[in-house]
Amino acid sequence: MHAILRQACSSRSGALLRPQLARPRVFRAAPLSRTLVTKRYTAEHEAVEYDDTTGLGVVCITDHAQSSLGDVVFVELPVLGTKVAQGDQIGAVESVKAASDIYAPVSGTIEEVNTELNSQPGLLNKSPEEKGWLCKIKLTAPDEMDKLLTEDAYKDSWEA
Template sequence: MFSALRQVSRPATYAVRAARRPTPSVGVFRTAPFVRTLRFTEDHEAVVFDDSTMTGTVYITNYAQSSLGDVVFVELPAEGNKVTKGDQIGAVESVKAASDIYAPVSGTVTEVNAGLADQPGLLNKSPEDQGWLCKIKVENPAEIEALLTEEAYKAHCEH
């Protein structure tokens, strides 16, 4: 008896689901409200630029963190600091070496990853996600476009 009820109820259920589906409009395309752009420097910093907030999230690349080895200390810029593209904004110390961090773009530091003070190893575990360094309110979005694309960065690392 139950199987007969299931079979009888199926067509109605599918009809209701089908009726709820929106029909696509021909010629109408939905666009994302913002665009995120990923760019790289030759010094192995990367920035993810969000054009809706004009903010770039800065991190070191996976290539950089693997070259450094186990990170033991991270020095970050102070929030509110104005930085110019190419300025030293911090440093990373590892068991192998120390390396400076340079601003990939000009602007104002709006946030720093305070978690790196207690867990500098996040740069090794998750440089792009949990190990980001700082966020910069970008003054000139054209500076983003002048940085290396992912393909150009990969080519740079192979030399």
């Protein structure tokens, strides 16, 4: 019996002492894709965040606009599929203080609207540039983004 244990132990210990050959690991890198997201502003207090990969611009009102309006009670959203030119009226916002039109910051086609604003217009006050976005526009002229204000230029326009 001792001989069997010795043999088993010696064969196991021999296996433990043998160098293990490392298998080469193959790493496959995902194809690199470059996405550029640019956010620009209008003097009328709209903002658009453009993703060059999808060609979509997410339109919202700025935090400064919502604070100037006060409590938002109604939002008129644009119609899906509507073709708009830069500067066209695409909706309106009504608050306890005032009503204000919303203008297209860029040209394109309305691809999506934030229907949550129909039942929760206060999202414009709570999160105007994130959850309170108004619509998504498929840009037909992405170069129009260059004509809009940077964040610093926008802030300078209403702080002056």
